[in-house]
Amino acid sequence: MELVILRIHGEACNAMLSVCGAIRQIKTIYVFDEDIDIHDERQVEGAMGTRPFGKGGEMIHTRCAAKVFCGLARYQTLEQALEASPLFYSHLVEAVGSTDAREVAAALEDLRNQGKLGRDRDGCYHLAQATPGTTGIVGELCHDPNYGI
Numbered sequence: 001m002e003l004v005i006l007r008i009h010g011e012a013c014n015a016m017l018s019v020c021g022a023i024r025q026i027k028t029i030y031v032f033d034e035d036i037d038i039h040d041e042r043q044v045e046g047a048m049g050t051r052p053f054g055k056g057g058e059m060i061h062t063r064c065a066a067k068v069f070c071g072l073a074r075y076q077t078l079e080q081a082l083e084a085s086p087l088f089y090s091h092l093v094e095a096v097g098s099t100d101a102r103e104v105a106a107a108l109e110d111l112r113n114q115g116k117l118g119r120d121r122d123g124c125y126h127l128a129q130a131t132p133g134t135t136g137i138v139g140e141l142c143h144d145p146n147y148g149i
Helices: 011-022 041-050 078-084 089-095 102-114
Strands: 117-119 125-127
Touching: 078 089, 078 102, 078 125, 089 102, 102 117
Parallel strands: none
Antiparallel strands: 117 125
């Protein structure tokens, strides 16, 4: 690894293009601001993770949160919910009144192992005949452009 210090606006882009044009084996080039010590792994990882392209020195802090499920259960079991209608996973969680969805995942796995679980092309779960241990396909799937017309 060679350290090159660039000081003029646009110089980094010119340097990258020159290196790529001169050495065809190069697959990746990283350019860091002068405040990053490239010999310090933490600083490099921090810069890669917090300085998205085109954002300059702006550091974006976001915090994701899982959906909070609340409300009364409409069904006692997952199988009862699916007998009523096909449902997406989050709707299944709400239908049985789950707070963290672990029991929903376990119940789906039980139905899968019994050969009673299917999914349609939109991702809704159905009660359907399937080979035990697999999730069956319900209805037509979307056209795969890799298989021609």
